[in-house]
Amino acid sequence: MVDLARVQKELQECNRDVEVSGIRVSPKADSLTNLVGTIPGPLGTPYEGGTFKIDITLPDGYPFEPPKMRFATKVWHPNISSQSGAICLDILKDQWSPALTLKTALLSVQALLSAPEPDDPQDAVVAQQYIREQNTFVNTARYWTEAFAKTSSLGVEEKVQKLVEMGFPEDIVRSTLEAVGGDENLALEKLCSA
Template sequence: MVDFSRVQKELQECNRDINVSGISVNPKSDNLTNLIGTIPGPIGTPYEGGTFKIDINLPDGYPFEPPKMKFATKVWHPNISSQSGAICLDILKDQWSPALTLKTALLSIQALLSAPEPDDPQDAVVAQQYLKDYQTFASTARYWTESFAKTSSLGVEEKVQKLVEMGFPEGLVRSTLEVVGGDENMALEKLCSG
């Protein structure tokens, strides 16, 4: 059974200093075992300016077992699968300690973004590129950040205006944006399909 009193406390503490750390954790559903964490891309890296969402799943043994974390936002990084978002990080596996928290784990992931370990890769293709052609790697990573991690950079009004300019009725655009949670790319997809 997950220790919900601890999870509750962690959420409170993490969201208290959200302005300092930029890291937030929010429940995805009512039962507190599915959470969404967000971390800002570290400054001075190809991930700068992006906001990365991380899917958190708490196993029954939490905090004695590590939380299951994977990127919900697509990232181009040697230690993060470009396909599944799986993270290769020791503290999420054998080096987990119950003294760690969701916030410290997310901080470690943020640190991993700024310090890739290509010698212990999760995504071999990205790791090869990182080692052989860093410039291409950096530009690809930057492009992915622009494309996938910056959807919330535009204000709602700008998104609405952009989609209305494409020829969709404003009311429909607003409701669709609301449904997909403000992601303009997903809204566009939905508008096109339906």
């Protein structure tokens, strides 16, 4: 029942100006009802530099019913569950309009990252921290961005350089990194135990 023609058009439209918006939507598998969207963390926020994946499921009534969206990347934000990634955003609920698209919805999610609304929280713990201890909140959010939204962000050369600076010989660093599939932390562990 999902209007697949519209979804297809939306995907084309969205990927056309991906350079400008930074927002991508792509099908998860063959079906057009399960999609993955990615949004860059907004500049000037603790989410800057991260890339956030969002699981999108289209209900049968789409676009007359809102798409279901959930953060697949862990994120520390008052309106997003730190456990499940559920998003508390009005346009994904009663304020949805069929005139909105996946791209506009994802833009709204991105805007939510810049402007949390702690009075209408999805995650009470995060919201409390946001209200009472701004600094701790910013640090935690930044740490989560580093830890979960940037895993493969460092290039191989940067990783090599980092490990060499720690005092390991370059050739051993390269072979170890290769052996663990590029994972910087595993490589470090291996290097230390060797």
